[in-house]
Amino acid sequence: MDKVIMTVDDSASVRQMVAFTLKGAGYAVIQAVDGKDALAKLASEHIDMIITDLNMPNLDGIGLVKAVRGMPEHKFMPIIMVTTESQESKKLEGRAAGATGWIVKPFKPEQLMSVVRKVLG
Amino acid sequence: MSGNELDAGREAFKEEAAELLSELELSLLDLEQHPTDDELIGRVFRAMHTIKGSGAMFGFDDIADFTHEVETAFDLVRMGKLAVSKELTNLTLRARDQIRTMIDASEGKASVDNAVTEDIVVSLQILIKVSDGTAEASDIAQTESAASEDKSLQATYRIKFKPFAELFTTGTNPVLLLNELRQMGTCNVIAQTDAIPPLEQFNPETCATYWDVIVTTTQDVNAIRDVFIFVDGMCELTIERIDDDLEYDDSEAGMKLGEILAERGDVKLDEVNSLLDGQKKVGQILVDAGMVDKGHIQAALAEQQQLKEIQEQRQKAASAASIRVASYRLDKLVDLVGELVTVQARLSQTAVVNGEATLTSIAEEVERLTWELRDSTMGIRMLPMGTTFSKFKRLVRDLSLDLGKEIQLATDGADTELDKTVIEKLSDPLVHIIRNSVDHGIEKPDVRFAAGKPRMGTVRLSAGHSGASVLIKIEDDGAGLDKDAILRKAIAKGLISNDAELSEKEIYGLIMLPGFSTSESVTSVSGRGVGMDVVKKNVDALRGSIDIKSKKGFGSTFILQLPLTLAIIDGLLVKVADDIFVIPLSVVEECVELTKADVEKMNDRHVSNVRGVLIPYIRLREHFSIDADDLETEQIVVTEVDDKKVGFVVDYVIGEHQTVIKSLGRMFREIEGVSGATILGDGTVALILDVPRLVNTVERDTPTRTVGV
Amino acid sequence: MSVSATVEPTQYLTFKLEEEVFALDIQKVREVLEFSSVTRVPRTPEFMRGVINLRGSVVPVVDLRLKFGMTHTEKTVNTCVIIVEVAFDNESMVLGALSDSVQEVIELEPQMIEQAPSIGMKLRTDFIKGMGKRDNEFMIILDIDKIFTVEELAFAQEAGQSAA
Structure with missing residues (x-):
């Protein structure tokens, strides 16, 4: 079974870039447009890992991390936050909320892959 | 790795x-x-x-x-x-x-x-x-990462990684971090379990294990810190370099006290040893005294061991220092040894004829030295195949990772020795073939599983001697070659016509034509059609051949047959009419007589009864169209290649000869049945027979007469 | 390649095949040897006389007479092997050419060389670089590189094999 990764971002191009890279490495990818959409998909699909943006409508990244960590079945789900360098404080906030790690935008496919390998194997 | x-x-x-x-x-x-x-x-x-x-x-x-x-x-x-x-x-x-x-x-x-x-x-x-x-x-x-990887920058670090209990709540899997360390170099991981509470208090959602890691790597300390970047602030982490003060050659300092005392003559070494034998190891004493946990002793021992190994490696590197020699110098040396062997043969011959005692003894001495010189010179050129295996392991590992496949490379015959140049020239072809197996041959794990095969695919690379040649096989248990797809492609590319009728062997041969590549996509793995045609060209240049076997659904095998292109071989000189030929001694089984009566008994069939076994033979006079008077008695040199015995009928056997192989040059490249030439003691040239090819040629030209019984 | 041949005087080695005089650009000639023994290589075309030992190297010897449709070269006291360096399949290769006798080294000005007539030469015209004329004597200047092309040999080999 290929592992399933959900990319959560309101920017379609970022989602596509992430999806393209991950599929190329043999992962299955589910896309969600915001935190709310992500929670809905999490309820209906099997997902092994989440890569989420921070600033999104409806439910933002921090909110998503908190919500996921609150679910007993997803307590140990690896979650990577996509941040920009100016969001150092967000990084700490995300960490406090229970994110596994982060990746700084803009990133290259191999950087993404090394982060994914680090937390998902 | x-x-x-x-x-x-x-x-x-x-x-x-x-x-x-x-x-x-x-x-x-x-x-x-x-x-x-x-x-x-x-x-x-x-x-x-x-x-x-x-x-x-x-x-x-x-x-x-x-x-x-x-x-x-x-x-x-x-x-x-x-x-x-x-x-x-x-x-x-x-x-x-x-x-x-x-x-x-x-x-x-x-x-x-x-x-x-x-x-x-x-x-x-x-x-x-x-x-x-x-x-x-x-x-x-x-x-920057490439620049930092230099052997001299290799360092050994002691890493203590103690996660906080709540590590798991961030979705972190510490095992992955340890795996990342393992990939950095030689790595020893010791899990410390002394902080794990008794079972009744144990909470599987908290992390109670911690780890001691000794890693020797060419990457710097920042790379190690990067491994733990996501758990920063969620663990105790110390990284220390521990091999700073290791000297390149400190064998003196490395001596134990007892040894030093013994060397100074203060005590006898065996007395010290017998005393020590009765004594417990320090670690055991400490554990017994309850002063240290066993896990910590283990970590310390691992550290000691790894440092010792690194030190040994460094010393080995220092002492086994090799020098690089331009290959043309080596070729020149081999040429000169070849000349010397030729001259030595003349000297020995002259000494025998002359019969003078002093000359004979000098000739014998020269002969002995020449052979020794020959063997060591050849030895310089020979390398075990295994030296290249590791690179293929890495290739398979990385490719399968990239492709999302599970593939192991099994190797066999690592100690098969081959001439250095041959090994070098084989590298590219082997990379191509292995890549093909990994990329096109072996299926994705799910596909394999559905087909009832183990998820893990295997590519087997084996090398071995077979008579006078070396066989290198690359087998995979993948999907096998798709004959129809190959045909369609070849037709589409205009390599063959629509209605061509091809045998299985011919179809597989198509993939070695220039301009043929079954890979449609442009990836860094399979390339763009630089492939089997180049492989074939390279192998041809080594006077070798490629045989492809495949069964759909079960895998493919590529067999490379290469001549042992040593510059000097032991040969058997035989005479055929006025010509002298050399048969490589490595394929010769025995020599038997063939009389006219024998031939008549078999009704002129080219088969001889050697102690009850029928052995087909090739008459060199006939095969090479040499005209000469018939002989009453001839000799059969019985050879064995690929478990097949075939005789070669010659006028008579002259004897053994140290054969310095000379190339016949580009003009005679395609001559079947002759693999080279050598210069005899009297300065004339004799041809070296290519026994396997001769057998093949005759089998092909006259399948019923020569080999059929 | 000798495009320069038309500008500067060039030295040529002249030799005889039967009664005809031929010439080779001296730059192509390495040395001239006495013809002693040659080892036949089976299953090769007849004009390939075999191989000889040239100070430790094995060098092929061709019978130019056979190559040019004349009769087999018989060994006489004058028979020589002219060792030449030719371009073969983009690489240079050393080989020996049998000649009935080697004459001399001469110098020819470009104007002393004429285009070979396209008919009546008995010889394939692409083997010929030109006709040299000296003291009322004509000689055929050979283009040795053209004589041993890969195609030539491949063709000859087929012939040799079917004959064997």
């Missing part, structure tokens, strides 16, 4: 790249004069292709990425979509220089100006007007 093997691979890559780059330069300069020469264009493309492929394999990602851009341009040229312009050759020459710089930079001999790299890439892209995104955005700036 140890750091050593990787280093060896990297060295090999650098050497290979240097050669390719100088070739490339010449080709480019030629190309300027003849911009439409397809052969030159192909040469440039292949040089880039090889540098890219090998570069990626050994972690020179910057070089691989950069080279990819140039390769892309020449791929377009090859397809006729881009013309060779002055601008293109200029850019490519600059690119070539830049690759050179990148390689030098990896040895710390130069620094790479990324602006130059960028500029070349951008200019190339403008030139080829990339708009469809085939050339991915260039990422180049990864030189």
Whole structure:
């Protein structure tokens, strides 16, 4: 079974870039447009890992991390936050909320892959 | 994969790249004069292709990425979509220089100006007007990791990693972090369990284990810190370098007290040893005293062991220091030894005829020395096949990872020795074949599982001697070759006509034709149709052959048969009419007589009864169309190749001869049945018989008469 | 390649095949040897006389007479092997050419060389670089590189094999 990764971002191009890279490495990818959409998909699909943006409508990244960590079945789900360098404080906030790690935008496919390998194997 | 093997691979890559780059330069300069020469264009493309492929394999990602851009341009040229312009050759020459710089930079001999790299890439892209995104955005700036990997920078670190209990609540899996460390080099991980509470208090959602890790790596301490970047602030982490004070040669300092005392004559060594034997090890004493946990002793022992090994390695490297010798000098040496062997044969012959005692004894002495010299000279050239195996392991590992497949490489016959040049020239073909097996042969795990095969695919690389040749097999248990697909493709490419009727062997042979490649996609793995045709060319150049066997659904086997192209072999001299031939002694089983009566008894069939076994034979006089009077009695030299016994009928056997192999030259390359020539004691030339090929030729030409009984 | 041949005087080695005089650009000639023994290589065309030992190297010897449709070269006291360096398949190769006798080294000005007539030469005209004329004697200047092309040999080999 290929592992399933959900990319959560309101920017379609970022989602596509992430999806393209991950599929190329043999992962299955589910896309969600915001935190709310992500929670809905999490309820209906099997997902092994989440890569989420921070600033999104409806439910933002921090909110998503908190919500996921609150679910007993997803307590140990690896979650990577996509941040920009100016969001150092967000990084700490995300960490406090229970994110596994982060990746700084803009990133290259191999950087993404090394982060994914680090937390998902 | 140890750091050593990787280093060896990297060295090999650098050497290979240097050669390719100088070739490339010449080709480019030629190309300027003849911009439409397809052969030159192909040469440039292949040089880039090889540098890219090998570069990626050994972690020179910057070089691989950069080279990819140039390769892309020449791929377009090859397809006729881009013309060779002055601008293109200029850019490519600059690119070539830049690759050179990148390689030098990896040895710390130069620094790479990324602006130059960028500029070349951008200019190339403008030139080829990339708009469809085939050339991915260039990422180049990864030189720092390549630059830091130098053997001398290898260091050993002690890492203590103690996560806080709540580590798991961030979705972190510490095992993955440890695996990442394992990939950095030689690594010893000891899990410490003394903090795990008794079962009734144990909470599986908290992390109570902590780890001691000893890692020897060429990467720096920052790379180790990066491993733990996501758990920063969630664990206790200490990283210390522990091999700073290891000397390159401190064997004196490494002596134990008892040994030093013994050397000074203060005590006898065996007395010390017997005293020590009765004593417990320090670790055991400490554990017994309850002062230290067993896990910690284990960690300390591992540390001690690893440091010792590193020290040994360093000493070995210092003492087994080798020198690099240009191969032409080695060739010259082999030539000279060859001449010496020839002259020595004459000396011995003369001594025997002369019968003078002093001369005879000198001749014998010279003979002994010559043979010793011959053996050590040949020994210099021989390398075990195994020296290249590690590089293939790495190749398979990395490729399967990239492709999302599970594949192991099994190897066999690592100690099979082959001439250095042969091994070198085999490297490219083997890489191509193994790549094909991994990329096209072995299926994805799910597909395999559905087909009732183990998820893990196997590529088996084996080497072994078979008579006078070396057989190298690359087997995979993948999907096998698809005959129909090959045929369709060959027809589509215009390589064969629509209605061609081909045997299975001929169909598989199609994949070795230039311009045939079953890979449609452009990946860094399978390449762009540089493949089996090049493999075949390389193997042909070694006077070898490739045989392909395949069963759909069960896998494919590529068998490379190569002559043992030693420069000197033991041969058997035989006379046929006025000509003298050499039969390699390694395939000779025995010699028996053949009388006219024997031949009549078998009704002129070319078969002889040797102690109840029927052995087919080839009459060299007939086969080589040599006219001479019939003989009453001839001799059969019985040979065995591939478990097949075939006799060669000669006038008589002269005797054994140290045969210095000389090439017959390009003009006689295609002569079947003769593998080379040698110069005899009297200065005349004798031909060396290529026994397997002779047998094949005769089997093919007259299948019923010669071998059938 | 000798495009320069039309500009500067060039030295030529002249030799005889039967009664005809031939010439070779001296730059192509390495040395001239006495013809002693040659080892036949089976299953090769007849004009390939075999191989000889040239100071430790094995060098093929061709019978130019056979190659040019004349009779087999018989061994006499004057028979020589002219060792030449030819371009073969883009690489240079050393081989020996049998000649009935070697004459001399001469110098020919470009104007002393004429285009070979395209008919009546008995010899394939692409083997001929030109006709040299000296003291009322004509000689055929050979283009030795053209004589041993890969195609030539491949063709000859087929012939040799079917004959064997």
